Amino acid sequence: xxxxxxxxxxxxxxxxxxxxxxxxxxxxxxxxxxxxxxxxxxxxxxxxxxxxxxxxxxxxxxxxxxxxxxxxxxxxxxxxxxxxxxxxxxxxxxxxxxxxxxxxxxxxxxxxxxxxxxxxxxxxxxxxxxxxxxxxxxxxxxxxxxxxxxxxxxxxxxxxxxxxxxxxxxxxxxxxxxxxxxxxxxxxxxxxxxxxxxxxxxxxxxxxxxxxxxxxxxxxxxxxxxxxxxxxxxxxxxxxxxxxxxxxxxxxxxxxxxxxx
Amino acid sequence: xxxxxxxxxxxxxxxxxxxxxxxxxxxxxxxxxxxxxxxxxxxxxxxxxxxxxxxxxxxxxxxxxxxxxxxxxxxxxxxxxxxxxxxxxxxxxxxxxxxxxxxxxxxxxxxxxxxxxxxxxxxxxxxxxxxxxxxxxxxxxxxxxxxxxxxxxxxxxxxxxxxxxxxxxxxxxxxxxxxxxxxxxxxxxxxxxxxxxxxxxxxxxxxxxxxxxxxxxxxxxxxxxxxxxxxxxxxxxxxxxxxxxxxxxxxxxxxxxxxxxxxxxxxxxxxxxxxxxxxxxxxxxxxxxxxxxxxxxxxxxxxxxxxxxxxxxxxxxxx
Numbered sequence: 105x106x107x108x109x110x111x112x113x114x115x116x117x118x119x120x121x122x123x124x125x126x127x128x129x130x131x132x133x134x135x136x137x138x139x140x141x142x143x144x145x146x147x148x149x150x151x152x153x154x155x156x157x158x159x160x161x162x163x164x165x166x167x168x169x170x171x172x173x174x175x176x177x178x179x180x181x182x183x184x185x186x187x188x189x190x191x192x193x194x195x196x197x198x199x200x201x202x203x204x205x206x207x208x209x210x211x212x213x214x215x216x217x218x219x220x221x222x223x224x225x226x227x228x229x230x231x232x233x234x235x236x237x238x239x240x241x242x243x244x245x246x247x248x249x250x251x252x253x254x255x256x257x258x259x260x261x262x263x264x265x266x267x268x269x270x271x272x273x274x275x276x277x278x279x280x281x282x283x284x285x286x287x288x289x290x291x292x293x294x295x296x297x298x299x300x301x302x303x304x305x306x307x308x309x310x311x312x313x314x315x316x317x318x319x320x321x322x323x324x325x326x327x328x329x330x331x332x333x334x335x336x337x338x339x340x341x342x343x344x345x346x347x348x349x350x351x352x353x354x355x356x357x358x359x360x361x362x363x364x365x
Numbered sequence: 366x367x368x369x370x371x372x373x374x375x376x377x378x379x380x381x382x383x384x385x386x387x388x389x390x391x392x393x394x395x396x397x398x399x400x401x402x403x404x405x406x407x408x409x410x411x412x413x414x415x416x417x418x419x420x421x422x423x424x425x426x427x428x429x430x431x432x433x434x435x436x437x438x439x440x441x442x443x444x445x446x447x448x449x450x451x452x453x454x455x456x457x458x459x460x461x462x463x464x465x466x467x468x469x470x471x472x473x474x475x476x477x478x479x480x481x482x483x484x485x486x487x488x489x490x491x492x493x494x495x496x497x498x499x500x501x502x503x504x505x506x507x508x509x510x511x512x513x514x515x516x517x518x519x520x521x522x523x524x525x526x527x528x529x530x531x532x533x534x535x536x537x538x539x540x541x542x543x544x545x546x547x548x549x550x551x552x553x554x555x556x557x558x559x560x561x562x563x564x565x566x567x568x569x570x571x572x573x574x575x576x577x578x579x580x581x582x583x584x585x586x587x588x589x590x591x592x593x594x595x596x597x598x599x600x601x602x603x604x605x606x607x608x609x610x611x612x613x614x615x616x617x618x619x620x621x622x623x624x625x626x627x628x629x630x631x632x633x634x635x636x637x638x639x640x641x642x643x644x645x646x647x648x649x650x651x652x653x654x655x656x657x658x659x660x661x662x663x664x665x666x667x668x669x670x671x672x673x674x675x676x677x678x679x680x681x682x683x684x
Contacts, residue, residue, distance in 0.1 A: 170585050171585075172581055172584060172585065190584045190585045190586070190587060191587055192586055192587045194585070195585060195586065196581070196582075196585040198578060198581070198582070200578065202576070202578045202579060202581075202582050204579065204582075204597070204600070204601075205677055205678070206600040206601070206603070206677045207677075208677075215582070215583065215586060216586040216587075218596070219583060219586050219587055219588045219592055220587065244677045245677075246677075246678075246679050264586055270585075
């Protein structure tokens with residue numbers, strides 16, 4: 105499914121430095137903390153998976169890194185410069201495809217280019233080719249299946265030639281077979297295009313198959329419980345590999361599922 | 366299953382044939398009765414009317430032969446019979462009280478002799494309507510967008526809208542005639558108001574209902590406010606905006622008629638008022654017919670525009 109067609113120059117992947125980050129929301133007059141003193145670094149080109157119980161604050165962390173919200177305290181630096189807002193170097197892919205229904209598939213993919221008034225049909229075509237949807241370029245979003253829509257969202261992200269791809273559970277709502285295919289695609293895009301990647305997921309296996317490093321968070325307010333590199337070779341990155349199974353058990357234990365199944 | 370389908374097809378195709386080939390003769394019957402029965406009084410253009418009926422019948426027969434007449438065949442047949450019945454009842458036997466009920470040839474005569482004034486009135490009405498409605502719709506969309514996107518604008522404008530909005534614009538007519546320099550301008554202003562209010566409210570509700578995730582997607586790619594308003598909020602709100610545009614158009618129609626009947630000295634409303642004053646009832650009916658055609662044509666145009674702009678939607682209501 106994945107083709108090699110990188111028309112845009114590969115950019116240097118982004119590094120992150122996150123220092124004593126705290127965040128929270130006000131609800132019914134009280135402050136509800138969401139992030140509790142979170143610090144970690146991401147080296148250029150790393151693929152970091154963020155695991156944690158549902159609702160712990162991982163997605164909030166991603167929104168802060170994307171610059172969609174400002175933290176209450178602490179700093180986030182990208183390549184040594186503090187993040188003050190969203191920027192095309194950090195592109196987010198959300199759990200829902202959130203395609204614009206009034207734009208055709210190709211117009212959706214071209215969104216980032218339109219925002220910066222740099223529409224280039226060739227870049228759009230190549231991105232659609234990359235996700236195998238060039239035949240659907242003129243379809244409307246309501247004509248797509250869930251997997252196709254998420255592929256369009258992926259193409260829409262890649263068109264920006266991001267230096268960091270921020271993935272907020274992008275495969276969470278797909279059926280398991282489509283999910284397997286797209287896991288492979290995301291992994292290969294990451295290898296080919298060499299961006300840094302941050303991915304929130306609930307699926308421990310997915311984290312182990314894709315990431316080079318896994319951060320485990322506590323229940324809300326999110327604190328880093330463990331930070332471990334995943335040093336697996338390409339052959340070992342398989343669902344039934346004993347290394348993967350051992351790591352999965354260890355991480356599930358950290359998530360508080362020692363005795364479950 | 367297939368047998369049932371075949372049976373139904375043959376059955377309905379016989380019925381189709383009857384309607385298709387019957388429509389023309391229905392008009393032929395109307396034409397014959399019009400020409401053959403003597404008029405009950407001295408009416409103009411009876412022979413011409415019979416000729417027109419006959420021409421309609423011939424055209425329908427040709428369309429039937431070309432297989433172009435299918436969906437509208439029953440309507441065409443019944444319309445011919447209805448016009449024939451009206452002609453017989455009123456022009457031949459004088460069954461309905463005159464002069465309030467005219468004959469078909471009276472109506473035809475108005476179009477033949479007074480088409481210039483009718484056309485002129487139509488033009489004036491259209492101009493008045495389109496300028497007032499156009500301004501109202503544009504201002505309504507801008508105000509609605511501002512209400513949906515700006516807290517400060519909403520603070521100042523919402524109370525005004527809540528007080529003035531529910532008031533029927535007709536109530537402002539006497540005031541408008543006094544404070545505006547001309548009755549024409551007063552009519553324009555009130556038509557803009559009656560169109561603008563529903564457009565503004567519906568645009569606002571459309572913008573308020575935009576999925577915040579749509580903004581996030583554009584913002585993460587570096588979109589600024591201008592893009593978020595014009596390229597995200599506006600297209601996302603178009604289905605609602607069109608609801609407002611339809612409501613506004615209806616409101617403009619009634620405002621147009623009232624304004625023309627009460628102050629503006631031109632247009633179809635004025636023509637009707639004048640015709641009624643002179644007891645020229647056929648002229649009134651003629652103006653009514655022209656007005657109905659104008660309103661339905663504008664509605665159809667708006668529906669066509671909507672179907673084009675919202676072609677990305679799965680399905681829409683048909684006019």
